[in-house]
Amino acid sequence: MGQNGEQQQKEEGKRGRPLDLxxxxxxxxxxxxxxxxxxxxxxxIEAIAQRAKVGKATIYRRWCSKVELVIDAASFMSPYETLLEQLDKSKGLREQLIDLLSTTFQNEHETHQQAMAQIGSALANHSDLEQGLHTHFNSLHRSAVEAVISPFLKEGHQLATKDLDLLSDVGPALMMYRAWIIRKPFDRSYIERIVDRLMMPLLEEWI
Incomplete structure (x- = not known):
């Protein structure tokens, strides 16, 4: 569960009504x-309740609105809470960056890619959804990229904020453009090209 769901879970617990996780x-x-x-x-919410075989009240006990539920569903596709733990730290920087982006964007999961595209299509008309996703995703993804890169930096070197921002933006920008704007799927080979042609050359002077 993402941040919104976790907060609501704690609130429910305080009221003495534990949720069935x-x-x-x-x-x-x-x-x-x-x-x-x-x-x-x-x-x-009604359609979601029918598909999940739960009552609408079960959903509203966890999420106050459809927007909050969709933000948590997007987080469910990219579970940063466990993502870094799952990366193979014995691999090199290139491989870890590819694994990070692949896992984050579920490049081999067709339903998740389609869901991502539909979320992207809705952003222009739903500012609350856009702001919620930006606030949640941007900080978590940036921290994950920094955590992967930091062990490979030359001794005494650290990335400037503007350089870390650029490195963090490259992958999501290209994949979201592909999924949301031109509506084309992407696979691992596409992610490998992003890392090989863009991210690794940007990192050359620091590693």
Missing amino acids: SLNKAILEATLDLLAQHGFDALT
């Missing part, structure tokens, strides 16, 4: 499936 995954997966099929505007 086994339902969270079913609700988030149902949200992504329906997003991929029908888009954000057509998505309803």
